[in-house]
Amino acid sequence: xxxxxxxxxxxxxxxxxxxxxxxxxxxxxxxxxxxxxxxxxxxxxxxxxxxxxxxxxxxxxxxxxxxxxxxxxxxxxxxxxxxxxxxxxxxxxxxxxxxxxxxxxxxxxxxxxxxxxxxxxxxxxxxxxxxxxxxxxxxxxxxxxxxxxxxxxxxxxxxxxxxxxxxxxxxxxxxxxxxxxxxxxxxxxxxxxxxxxxxxxxxxxxxxxxxxxxxxxxxxxxxxxxxxxxxxxxxxxx
Amino acid sequence: xxxxxxxxxxxxxxxxxxxxxxxxxxxxxxxxxxxxxxxxxxxxxxxxxxxxxxxxxxxxxxxxxxxxxxxxxxxxxxxxxxxxxxxxxxxxxxxxxxxxxxxxxxxxxxxxxxxxxxxxxxxxxxxxxxxxxxxxxxxxxxxxxxxxxxxxxxxxxxxxxxxxxxxxxxxxxxxxxxxxxxxxxxxxxxxxxxxxxxxxxxxxxxxxxxxxxxxxxxxxxxxxxxxxxxxxxxxxxxxxxxxxxxxxxxxxxxxxxxxxxxxxxxxxxxxxxxxxxxxxxxxxxxxxxxxxxxxxxxxxxxxxxxxxxxxxxxxxxxxxxxxxxxxxxxxxxxxxxxxxxxxxxxxxxxxxxxxxxxxxxxxxxxxxxxxxxxxxxxxxxxxxxxxxxxxxxxxxxxxxxxxxxxxxxxxxxxxxxxxxxxxxxxxxxxxxxxxxxxxxxxxxxxxxxxxxxxxxxxxxxxxxxxxxxxxxxxxx
Numbered sequence: 188x189x190x191x192x193x194x195x196x197x198x199x200x201x202x203x204x205x206x207x208x209x210x211x212x213x214x215x216x217x218x219x220x221x222x223x224x225x226x227x228x229x230x231x232x233x234x235x236x237x238x239x240x241x242x243x244x245x246x247x248x249x250x251x252x253x254x255x256x257x258x259x260x261x262x263x264x265x266x267x268x269x270x271x272x273x274x275x276x277x278x279x280x281x282x283x284x285x286x287x288x289x290x291x292x293x294x295x296x297x298x299x300x301x302x303x304x305x306x307x308x309x310x311x312x313x314x315x316x317x318x319x320x321x322x323x324x325x326x327x328x329x330x331x332x333x334x335x336x337x338x339x340x341x342x343x344x345x346x347x348x349x350x351x352x353x354x355x356x357x358x359x360x361x362x363x364x365x366x367x368x369x370x371x372x373x374x375x376x377x378x379x380x381x382x383x384x385x386x387x388x389x390x391x392x393x394x395x396x397x398x399x400x401x402x403x404x405x406x407x408x409x410x411x412x413x414x415x416x417x418x419x420x421x422x423x424x425x
Numbered sequence: 426x427x428x429x430x431x432x433x434x435x436x437x438x439x440x441x442x443x444x445x446x447x448x449x450x451x452x453x454x455x456x457x458x459x460x461x462x463x464x465x466x467x468x469x470x471x472x473x474x475x476x477x478x479x480x481x482x483x484x485x486x487x488x489x490x491x492x493x494x495x496x497x498x499x500x501x502x503x504x505x506x507x508x509x510x511x512x513x514x515x516x517x518x519x520x521x522x523x524x525x526x527x528x529x530x531x532x533x534x535x536x537x538x539x540x541x542x543x544x545x546x547x548x549x550x551x552x553x554x555x556x557x558x559x560x561x562x563x564x565x566x567x568x569x570x571x572x573x574x575x576x577x578x579x580x581x582x583x584x585x586x587x588x589x590x591x592x593x594x595x596x597x598x599x600x601x602x603x604x605x606x607x608x609x610x611x612x613x614x615x616x617x618x619x620x621x622x623x624x625x626x627x628x629x630x631x632x633x634x635x636x637x638x639x640x641x642x643x644x645x646x647x648x649x650x651x652x653x654x655x656x657x658x659x660x661x662x663x664x665x666x667x668x669x670x671x672x673x674x675x676x677x678x679x680x681x682x683x684x685x686x687x688x689x690x691x692x693x694x695x696x697x698x699x700x701x702x703x704x705x706x707x708x709x710x711x712x713x714x715x716x717x718x719x720x721x722x723x724x725x726x727x728x729x730x731x732x733x734x735x736x737x738x739x740x741x742x743x744x745x746x747x748x749x750x751x752x753x754x755x756x757x758x759x760x761x762x763x764x765x766x767x768x769x770x771x772x773x774x775x776x777x778x779x780x781x782x783x784x785x786x787x788x789x790x791x792x793x794x795x796x797x798x799x800x801x802x803x804x805x806x807x808x809x810x811x812x813x814x815x816x817x818x819x820x821x822x823x824x825x826x827x828x829x830x831x832x833x834x835x836x837x838x839x840x841x842x843x844x845x846x847x848x849x850x851x852x853x854x855x856x857x858x859x860x861x862x863x864x865x866x867x868x869x870x871x872x873x874x875x876x877x878x879x880x881x882x883x884x885x886x887x888x889x890x891x892x893x894x895x896x897x898x899x900x901x
Contacts, residue, residue: 199888
């Protein structure tokens with residue numbers, strides 16, 4: 188099965204290891220991974236700040252970039268949900284709406300792809316330790332992927348998964364919100380970290396690098412020992 | 426109390442409230458206690474998602490045919506001997522109510538809870554003609570006697586006060602001498618208020634739902650105060666936002682079931698009262714005269730726009746009760762009597778962007794609000810629409826942001842520029858980088874690094890690794 192990877196700008200530039208893990212994991216499960224070099228960003232930073240015109244340029248570019256793909260897989264719930272929003276954003280545009288629909292229909296967040304398309308729940312991963320999982324807002328509420336990460340993590344050998352109190356609450360990232368409303372965002376991420384600490388987890392696992400950059404950046408600043416991992420890295424641990 | 430509360434700039438209000446540890450504890454406690462309870466009682470109805478779709482359908486249908494149903498409502502109120510007044514503005518509504526009070530030579534007016542009368546700032550108008558106006562909802566009563574402290578939550582207006590603070594207000598203003606026990610405080614307020622109902626000339630109420638087919642109004646309370654307000658004084662004036670209407674009793678029943686569950690996690694509130702016009706011959710109680718004031722005050726300008734769905738709101742505050750931003754900054758930070766996500770959408774529409782331009786940004790777009798709304802208002806999408814309006818139509822965005830977004834457009838629509846930019850980023854940021862992180866970032870990174878580390882961009886980007894990987898080079 189040929190899979191076109193949308194790696195996301197955050198992983199391309201900052202969280203390379205999550206990207207590598209995604210490729211290795213998909214290949215191990217028998218997929219051929221294609222990486223369209225022209226890819227940039229899904230447009231969300233501009234779109235969510237109110238710059239629809241600017242964002243649409245990025246979106247059109249991404250639609251063109253992935254036009255050839257059978258499946259588009261991305262290790263980010265938020266970016267996947269942005270692709271799923273494209274038809275809504277281009278509604279009424281005779282040229283771009285059908286193309287946006289085609290892209291949305293073949294787009295999957297990584298864990299969703301593993302569970303729903305590849306029908307795999309045990310990827311043969313192994314990681315010793317105690318972990319808790321951050322359910323990111325866009326992945327659960329907008330994309331509707333709630334179960335897949337847990338099904339996969341449950342089968343990771345050696346991993347003790349502890350529920351995160353107030354898991355439904357946003358970590359305070361929100362893209363440009365984190366800088367525009369910095370003092371509020373800070374309170375939100377601090378509360379999230381308090382809950383993570385309550386679980387006494389060694390690892391905080393997530394499926395969105397935006398959230399992980401936020402929570403991880405604050406944890407690092409505070410000098411706390413909790414290790415941040417993208418779910419692809421966990422599933423690729425052996 | 427008008428819709429706008431105070432003149433402090435947004436960030437000053439936020440700063441003050443972020444330091445209000447008591448308020449933050451009270452809000453978090455309310456949110457956490459209510460979260461599971463709301464889910465529990467909504468599940469009791471069966472498929473809650475189907476209920477939400479039904480709620481949405483009822484509200485959308487009503488708004489699409491609002492002119493028809495308002496006409497039907499007013500005809501039916503008139504048939505039952507009531508008076509109907511359509512007020513285009515707050516001023517028109519206030520003038521009408523003042524005239525009724527003057528005609529009745531009213532000295533004392535009791536009120537049950539009503540956000541729309543706060544919005545139009547009715548109380549000072551009545552006080553100016555010598556009426557004593559008494560709020561009878563316990564929360565509103567506490568705020569009123571505490572020198573008109575503004576409400577911080579549309580359902581629980583005094584949420585920001587604790588029992589000790591309320592005790593002190595009662596001591597200061599009412600000569601109260603007992604403890605801070607809620608039962609003792611409530612009993613005292615009850616004693617004070619009973620006297621007022623009996624001697625009031627006019628009762629003023631809000632309206633949860635007006636019912637077009639019968640000309641009735643529905644009032645939902647836990648204290649029973651609305652029943653006394655509507656049964657004792659000789660004249661009753663009900664004030665409603667023009668969208669707070671349903672076609673028939675059937676829809677009212679659906680929406681009330683959803684309202685009480687979403688608002689307070691209750692199957693039903695203690696009192697759900699439906700009233701139709703003035704008292705009939707042979708009725709034991711009820712007003713001799715009934716006035717219905719239907720308030721537009723900017724609502725009709727929302728109809729037919731991309732924001733129309735905000736008028737579906739049934740004021741349950743479920744969105745407020747899950748909002749992580751409201752959780753930390755509290756209601757007063759919004760600068761409007763309408764706070765939380767619904768307030769952030771509604772306040773700029775009713776009050777303009779000059780006063781409320783920050784509110785659409787006071788959201789991480791986490792969509793918790795949209796998820797719980799019983800009538801499916803896409804609240805986070807409406808906040809996003811506001812941002813688009815601010816940027817595109819109002820031109821109120823900061824210059825630096827506009828430039829950054831121009832750069833974004835160029836960088837993300839051109840693979841060449843994107844690759845070039847990401848290639849040079851590590852070197853460009855090198856002066857700010859130590860180890861794997863940036864602790865004091867330049868430009869837009871500055872705000873981020875006030876409280877968090879920013880990851881240093883990798884010299885080997887993912888795409889560089891992938892090229893090697895494809896050639897088998899990464900295995901060495």
